[in-house]
Amino acid sequence: MPGAQSRRWRIVSIVGARPQFIKAFPFSRAVRAHPALEEVLVHTGQHFDANMSDIFFRELGIAPPHHAFDIHGGSHAAMTGRMLTAIEEVLVAEMPDAVVVYGDTNSTLAGALAAAKLHIPVVHIEAGLRSFNRRMPEEINRVVADHVSTLLLCPTRLAVENLAAEGITRGVHNPGDLMFDATLLATVLAEKHARILATLNLSPGHYALATVHRAENTDDPAQLAKVVAYLKAEAEKQPVVLPLHPRTQHALAAAGLDTRGLIVIDPVGYLDMSQLLHHAARVFTDSGGLQKEAYFHRVPCVTLRGETEWVETISHGWNRLWTDPGYAPRKDIREYGDGHAAEAMAEIIVAYLSRA
DSSP states (O other): OOOTTTOOEEEEEEEOSHHHHHHHHHHHHHHHHOTTEEEEEEEOOSSOSTTTTHHHHHHHTOOOOSEEOOOOOSOHHHHHHHHHHHHHHHHHHHOOSEEEEETTSHHHHHHHHHHHHTTOOEEEETTTOOOOOTTSHHHHHHHHHHHTOSEEEOSSHHHHHHHHHTTOOTTEEOOOOHHHHHHHHHHHHHHHHOOHHHHHTOOTTSOEEEEOOOHHHHSOHHHHHHHHHHHHHHHTTSOEEEEOOHHHHHHHHHHTOOOTTSEEEOOOOHHHHHHHHHTOSEEEESOHHHHHHHHHTTOOEEESSSOOSOHHHHHTTSEEETTSSSOOOOOOOOTTOSSOHHHHHHHHHHHHHHHO
16 A cells, blocks of 8 residues: 555545536646645536536636536425435545535535545535524535534634534634635636626626525515615616526516616626626625625625625625615725635645545
């Protein structure tokens, strides 16, 4: 058996949704560059639309997944159950040293459970985030994933404190935020290659960007109507661009709601989205990731929810809830790291596996 110094550790990384592709972008680069690691990428198919999935792999140079499923639609239980079965088969075949899951989707939950039941160490990237709203499926997913994880890689100090409050202190690290890494890498590419502003005839700094996809907004027709009315009111002040998530499109049609007055476009790739975000005057979103990305681009954000897991964006004046009257005094958020969180995460994983 080769010595510890020459061993390559195999990790299976599980993705399925747009935010996870973005986080996998810098992390997979760091893994490929590390002499002690090799990665097997699994795509559950949770986001299956080409504009929500394939385009990210092409634009960001992410290697095609080694295993790709077509699991989407249906109830949370049905989707997660099908993912759990498929992921377990991959893990039995690949026999990895660790499994990496990202964020808070059904793919995250299924990957974490499948690995934990096979006694494979689980690495949860973006651990410790809490909205404290258990009605959100994402909150359930992130809590369960944290409680079965071996390594918990937190993006903020508050995330570390959240875990400690739940009795989780072992295996907890705070290497920084992968989304900051991804933003730094993608912004340069977007300014070189993206053409979305010209396509939409938008002037930098003279439009707002909006996204709506969370179940709490799309599953309740009355709540969705409030969100649409809010965005339409904002569109009277400046153009509002709305890349329309497929689920939201279906929910709007089912509720009989129109989007007149908004610039509605199909979902766009990460580079186009980066350019739209970088030059926006303001962001309106229910996406956790986009709240944070808005800060990375130094664009004020309004969160279309009753709470946020990214509380430091609120306390530092870059974000506010749509029910709040204004922003706190603005200051920089220093705890998201230095843009090298991915490399730090790779080292943490190798250090753990070398001792295990």
